[in-house]
Amino acid sequence: MQSVIVMFTVGLIAFSMFRFVGDPINNMVGQDTSEQERIELRERLGLNDPFLVQFGRFSLNAVQGDFGLSYKYRVPVSEMIAERMPATLELAFVAAILSLAIGIPLGVYTALKRHSFLSKLIMTTSLIGVSLPTFLTGIMLILFFGVVLRWLPTFGRGDVIELGSWSTGFLTASGLKSLILPSITLALFQLTLIMRLVRAEMLEVLRTDFVKFAKARGLPNRLVNFKHALKNTLVPVITITGLQLGSLIAFAIITESVFQWPGMGLLFIQAIADVDIPIMAAYLVLIAFFFVMINMIVDILYYAVDPRLRADNE
Amino acid sequence: MELLDIKNLQIEFPSRRGTVVAVKGVNLTVRPGEVLGVVGESGAGKSTIGNAVIGLLDPPGEMSGGEVFLKGEKINDLSSEEKRKIRGRRIGMIFQDPLTSLDPLQTIEQQLVETIELHLRLGKKKSQERAVDLLRQVGIDDPEIRIKNYPHQFSGGMRQRVVIALALCAEPEVIIADEPTTALDVSIQAQILELMRKLCREKQVGMLIITHDMGVIADITDRVAVMYQGNLVEEGTTQKILGDPDHPYTKSLISAVPRADVRLRRFPMVDYIEKEEDRKVLLDISTHWLGQGRDFGKIEGPLISVKDLVMTFVTKQAFLKKNRQSFNAVDSVSFDIKQGEVFGIVGESGSGKSTIARLIAGLYKPASGSVFFGETDLTKVGSEREMDVFRKQMQMIFQDPFSSLNGRMRVMDIVAEPIRFHKLASSNREVETIVTDLLEHVGLGRQAAVRFPHEFSGGQRQRISIARALATRPRFLICDEPTSALDVSIQAQILNLLKDLQEELGLTMLFISHDLPVIRQMCDRVGVMKKGKLVEVAETEALFTDPQASYTQELLSLMPKLDFLSHEGLDVEAS
Incomplete structure (x- = not known):
């Protein structure tokens, strides 16, 4: 129910961009197009219809995955996104695994051995991790591993293999190598956040009576x-982690532009530069959709972990 | 031979400001089948003893001296791994709060079987059988089914039974119970204590029971040790300590215990307990600020009259009204409170006592029924401004002195707030004079005004609450469990203060408590509540000597027997 409202609102915002951000016709046609042709085009694209009709058409198409043609490339937006999505999802997935697989154990360790030298070192380092902006860590990594050591590629996805409509970089050596730097960059912030969260929660739980008992x-x-x-x-950690995974996908933009990663974020950046509104709208709606889905999964997980929630609905 | 022998135990808490000695050279012994009580007020070091014996002192606390023997074997200098093997296997532990003692994410079975497997290595099948058997022993019905449940599916008393089953599951030789019934109702307390007593006798287990409650001590223990500020001040048989104590601290502690058998005019204050500024001079109401402006509208008949009051809480939310589930926390309750009388409401947790207080104070809106303040039906008062007139005459004192005061305000502002709101003083200077006067009046002294609530102890904070309640010059005071978070000696002081104020100002009071002896000391008439219904209303004396309703009789019979308590130095009110 709530998810539907969220999606509707985002759809509305995405759609209003068509109306209020620039004049699409200007971006589609050359300078020498006559006024007559411009009006014809406007009529043909349905841009003169009332707001509600346009929005209705937009939502109906959007639900079917159709976001229209890109103003610039004249190809369906859905195709462009589908082509770029695997890159972003793979990057976000690897980053998520990294931040969970390292963040949780580190959090537990620093909570249990609170006064050891190593925990203090980890905590201090993590502070740096939280405070460095993503683009800076990205550039530093490129400088060190790419330029100085020349171990890892600094841009692009490397070789990819097509599995049906999904292009994956997991199956080639160069694809995997290309993943390392961007995924570390993207994971670093989440990792420190998860670690600090797990540590704080764990310290809290260790003080409870049932642990003492x-x-x-x-x-x-x-x-x-x-x-x-x-x-x-883990009960409270799941919520935050869920939200953070959503933002991994959404905020991959910066990492993608630093590493020239051919994902949706890069597409979006280019679309902004070109005022390619259909792409921007589709991207917005899609990200909202991911957030909603992840939240739903979090709710279901909650249910699985915590018996108190199950009992309430029996 | 002694089962548990604690010799010259010394526990210290080093801190930046120097070392605090929590326990100073304490000697205790527990024999098989015997229940030894350790009694004292908060901060006396009782719980620290229990934790030290099982090697679970919270850091930075450390045992700086003394020895602990279990069946003649010295256990205090074992390695932490060897101590762990003793815990649960040879020494069982029961903690205060059953609601938080169990892991909420695991079934009872998982937790029981885990512990049995660890200590007895019976194999999974045998462990499960034993777990079921244990639950049956501690009095849980249908143990085969209930064992699959999670802790939140049990009530508080049932959970404490599970905790006891867990403590017993490896047949320990000694059980240490730290305030095992403090979080429970009287009727459940009685059951749990009886269960513990029985298990102790049958299995010849030695028990060390740590409590601040004299009722528990009287009910279950064979011998008592009295602690005061880390020292063991007196030890002896329960009869001797309660009936004929030698040490002045024990005497003062016992005199402060509210009793159900006689009504006292005032609790005796022995110097040994925290110095009380005894206010021997009663106020001259005619000249004092508190006495002025008391020209309330004259009211004939009862001051407060509650008629068919119903309060409903929704327990399950649903979009459609018919799918909603609700229960009546207060179910058609009617009673009157006469002017100048103290009316008590007593009942177990969940009986709706506090809800009634909040309904009268206007904090809840009733589902139906009415509350008359004199002639006015408070539930029908429309505007906030009209309501303020009544709010000014009606003040409330809450149970928890820690959360009912705003921690970021100075005491001056806390007490001054109602005066300013109701515009009872003309200038700021006048407000300040009144506040300092009130603070002195409740025994805090004028220096208190510039401090913050966290600088005060529980009893002092409750005094601040009382000063704040008096600041509007009310005629009606609602006290919702005002002393149940406090130690007995502090409780005695607060009850004395309330009695004095009531006498001086002719206040009418609604006094809510789960503690029957306290009710007996404070109230003129009492209503007994059970599950939202008022089952009996009677004069206090009549209720205690000749209860009518069967539920009242039951409550009275469950009350810990304190008949043999020393009567030395008591100021008994002639009835």
């Missing part, structure tokens, strides 16, 4: 920490 029952630390404490830690 578990210790008083003589359970070994390993069981107390990982079976009882960690599982309880």
